[in-house]
Amino acid sequence: MAVSIPADARLLALEDVATQLRVDSVRATTAAGSGHPTSCASAADLVAAIFFDVMRFDLQAPRDPACDRFVLSKGHAAPLLYAAWAAVGALDRKDLVQLRQIDSDLEGHPTPRLPFVDVATGSLGQGLGVGVGLAVGARMLGTDARVFVVLGDGEMAEGSVWEAAQMASHEKVENLVAIVDVNALGQSGPTMLGHDLKTYQRRLAAFGWRVNVIDGHDMKQVTAALRRATRGRGAPTAIVARTVKGKGLGDEVEGKEGWHGKPLPPDMAERVIASLESRLHRLPPPPIRRPRRRVGKTLLPAPQPIAGKPPTGEIATRQAYGEALVRLGESDARVRALDGDVKNSTFAEKFKERFPERFVEGWIAEQNMVSVAAGLGAQGLIPFVTSFACFLERAADQIRMAGISRANVKLCGSHAGISIGEDGPSQMALEDLSMFRAVPEAVVFYPSDGVATDAAVQLAAARKGIVYIRTTRGKTAGLYREDEVFAVGTLKTLRRSERDRLAIVAAGITLHEALAAYDEMAKQGTAVRVIDLFCVKPLDATALLEAARACDNRILTVEDHYPEGGLGDAVMEAVGTANVAVHRLAVREIPRSGPPKQLLERFGIGRGAILTKVREILGG
Structure with a gap:
């Protein structure tokens, strides 16, 4: 249970946290020589309030289903995220200056190398969808965990954000809170809507969200909005926060274009840090909130043996x-x-x-x-x-x-x-x-x-x-008995003899075409091997090479796919440098409508095309 402290003192303590987050973000990005300090600064008040006023988590088990989850959709503000986790004790603050170093897990954009990061972010527009999944998952597991997603205003131009927004409202995901950091500046210039908060509000409301519009640097407004948001009421909540890019980093930077993705020079960083630290009230941060109890893996029954049998027929x-x-x-x-x-x-x-x-x-x-x-x-x-x-x-x-x-x-x-x-x-x-x-x-x-x-x-x-x-x-048609054993990397040899002159490697529909072609070749006395490439990746290169060696070092791949990057390329990569001739049949032009059998032949991967290619390879 959180310790009760006077409201005014709590707000001042949260402001101190936000100021320290800015200090740590500036220090880390300047040490790295790259990064996005201005993007961190605009969201610092929001993140401070989330971590120290509403979010419930357990540092010993951050992925326990009872814990609230935090997704930084605007992943370029990663130094802010790391600073926040340092503030709650999950990281050592002195390690923050290892940002972006090759041996550090504090990467330029967050990844789950860190135990408190659920998914990688940085490709904008995806965090809200992940948040929907986390929130729906919490509901499925029967916990009261909430999910907080911080988005940048620039990524609100991504269609995937609105795909997530409509799904969240349709599913009535009331345990989801989206916080939009509207700092009005993108990478190369102003964002689409700038500081037009009313338009953001109308759009999100039209998608079925409860929406609060606030000053993202007024801690009283921020905390009040977050507390209202966590009450649910049958719909997801969005907090649209008006912020200033580079807030607190000085007149030269605040709200100015041209600073995106640029660290402050060392001398400037020193001045800014000194200025920020002079504003600290030197109050201890509010105690973090914890879930009522850990639930671990007890929410679902243990997996049982699979009953029944797989289908063996057509x-x-x-x-x-x-x-x-x-x-x-x-x-x-x-x-x-x-x-x-x-x-x-x-x-x-x-x-x-x-x-x-x-x-x-x-x-x-x-x-x-x-x-x-x-x-x-x-x-x-x-x-x-x-x-x-x-x-x-x-x-x-x-x-x-x-x-x-x-x-x-x-x-x-x-x-x-x-x-x-x-x-x-x-x-x-x-x-x-x-x-x-x-x-x-x-x-x-x-x-x-x-x-x-x-x-x-x-x-x-x-x-x-x-x-x-x-x-x-x-x-x-069915090919295998119900007790056939498969594994990752498996390939299966379906037809073989000691006289095979060529191995045909296929999968899916073309495997059945290859088997039909095999039957025709067997009538003519042509011995070939037919291999089912059940697992295209990883591929059993050793078994494939052994098959090739037994077939005069000749392979023919047949695939219902373009030649680039498919089954044929996988086989080439496995044996192509081992003195094995790999011949290939694939779809080599844009296809058209038509009956399946006619299409397979017209585009060169049907049984007739296989027969023709085998004759060509074997010389008759």
Whole structure:
């Protein structure tokens, strides 16, 4: 319980905290020779009040579900965040001058290398979506934790902010507070609205938020607004704070253009610090607030063995995914599903039907949906995000930032490639493997039947981090027995002999085309090997090279994807420097609408195209 102190003294103590935050931000950025002290200065009063007047946290367990969460969406103000955590004792103040150094975790923009940072920020416009996920996750876990998100006014031009705003109000996320630091200056000039606070107010209110407009440097107004905001009342709350960029850093800097991202020169920094310190009342900071109790991992039952069996017959892998997710959800209460209004096509609706309280509709707002998933993951849940693979590409930056965050997010992209047929090229994901393979530490599965899809879902849940599962629209034959064992890095050899002259490597729909081509070649006496590249990343290079050596050092890759960055490139990277000839079939031009089988042949990845290519490689 916080110690009661007189209101006036408390406000003065909070002002002292804000002043010290400015001092520490200036000192750290000047020592680093880079950074954003003016962006820190405008939000210092807001952050001081959040940390010392309303936010409840436990320094020994900052990610306990009972703790309030703080997201600095304007990540370039990272020195302010580090100064705040130093003020509450989570960091040693003397270490703040290690900002931006290669051996320091105090990076230029926050990352979860630090235990009190839930997600990486700095790519503007994403913090509010993460905040929605954190807040929804807290509600799902049954805690009374609140989420505070500080945004810059410049990022209010990002569409993803408004995707998050509309979802928050629709979901009635009353435990979410957004604080907009309206300092009117962006990087290269004034922001879109400058200090037009009424327009911000009207827009946020139109999106269903409770809105308070305040002077962001009047501590009495700041604390009053924050306390009102934490009362909830069925809607999220936004505090629109009029601030001055560079507040407290002197007339040369305050409210002036040209200082964004520039540290104060050493002599100027000394003068500014001396001036700031002269204003201190020398009062001790208010005691921090703590949650009533830690809840640890006791909120959800422990995972149980998965019941039931995977489908072994003909089935679309997108349908197998939906069924596998239900089985997983029955065994693990941490699993959550999100879908972008295509759940009847991705089969995520099966999870919603079974667990409506654990399903989140992301609507047609894929960027926000991924950010929300990152927030859910930061609450210790296991979110599975589903949409058409081509629409997940819209969230490329959110996925990139989730990778930097090492977020525990699983994504399934259905309807991949030209095999979707008549819907045409706007619906055909032909770049998705390239995008997900580029995410550091991400795992990419490309299952080819129901058993493999079921395994991919289970493996995804068991592995911490970003995992992508690529599924196919049309039904395909079963390939594996229900007891087939898969693992991260697995490839499977489906056809082989001692006489094989070429290894065909494929996955998904093209694996079935390769098997059909194999049957034709077998009738003609042509011996080839067929390999299922179930896991595209990481790839079992040793097994692949052994297969190539057994097949006269010849490989043919076949993929329903553009050639850049997909399955073929993955194979090339694995064996291309080992004296192995890698031949490739891929979609090499913009496709068009048409029946799937005709499209596969017309664009060079169907069974006929495979037969022709094999004859070309083997000379007849």
